[in-house]
Amino acid sequence: MTDLMERYLAAVKRRLPEEQAKDIIAELREAIGSKIEAKEKALGRAANAGEVAAILKEFGHPVVVASRYSGQDYLIGPNLYPWFWDAQRTGVGLVFAIVVAIAAVRAFASERPIQAVLQGIAGAIEAAIWMFGVITVIFIVLERTKTDVRIAQGWNPKTLPHGNIRAPKPLFDSVFALAFDAILILWWTKVVRLPNEFPWQGNRGLELHLSDAWAPFHTPILVLALVVAAVHVADIVYPAWSRLRSLVSIVGHFWGIAVAGMLYRARPLVDVIVSPGAEDRTRELNAIFEIGLGLAALGWAIGLGVEVWRLLRSLQVGVPGPQAAPKG
């Protein structure tokens, strides 16, 4: 019944590294041959096809046997898996939130909102699958190349977040905020276009454009948005309050209030293009934007006050930031 054995060995050989295949197969042939021989000795006759098949089955499926010679038991091993899962949660969550948010804004102004929402969800799922694939490939490469990931070894319990000045930011909040930052930056740099045409009085519509008042603030607002996004990225890595984060936050809030003030003085904030026959609502729309700007400035002022208070409190209670964690 050597035919069955040779077919089995050929199936194993196809899956072995070429340079070792000959040697491994010679050893397996000898091992299986010995087993068949022992069986035949016990039976006192030649083994039949069923008996040989049983021996081969006991030896193991060719795929399993060959894989044991590869030395690579895991696609992503137990050492990397916790980091893989954490990266997936953050990466997939972030990309899903960004695409859904962009789709929601587009659907809001679409003539077919349900279709736009469905397209948006499909796009978000596709983007999430892509992100899942990219992160998976990165971790497979790390596992294959046995890259020494020292995140766990370099970990210091003393750097765990403090919660007495402000509770650590939940991951969901940081990811959601970062998704919003990404949309704002993409829109501000004209990478994506958000709808600015709105139906108004039947078939007539109006178009909103930012006025020239914003032009001098293009770069300062972009820098502010990038700083805020960087803070939200930092929140994902280290979700606790720290003095450095507080200082950046204070500067950001102050910056926001200053820009809002200068914008207010340079108003009108929006130019409105109205369809022929539609009533001009430029004044009312500008008033809405001015109220919005005022509310934003109020929010930043409250945020500024809270951050200054936290900073002063941290000086009183002596809370170290991650950079000031005791050594050793």
Next chain:
Amino acid sequence: MPISPDIIESLRLELRRGTLILAVLAALRTEKYGYTLRSDLAEQGVEIDEGALYPMLRRLETQGLLTSEWREDAKRQKRFYRLSDDGAAALSQLTEEWRAMNRALEAILKEGMQ
């Protein structure tokens, strides 16, 4: 609720995994080829799948713990394995480790029985 046989089997495999290498290294203080190695281990109560044994022998050889040579025996070419000098040193260390662990476990198990 009775414990599922799958859980017991998975725990049993986990428990055995590390000890098999020790058994193989110890058995190869005298030269053997794969089939006799497996038979000898089975006779002493240590069952090991061939599908796992041969890759393990190759891995231990790559790690320098075993040496091997092809030789004719009973009109067949067979690969004989034996412990290398490094393998003997490793076996000695692992044996110490095993005995210490065994003593500690025995004490814990006895404590639980009282």
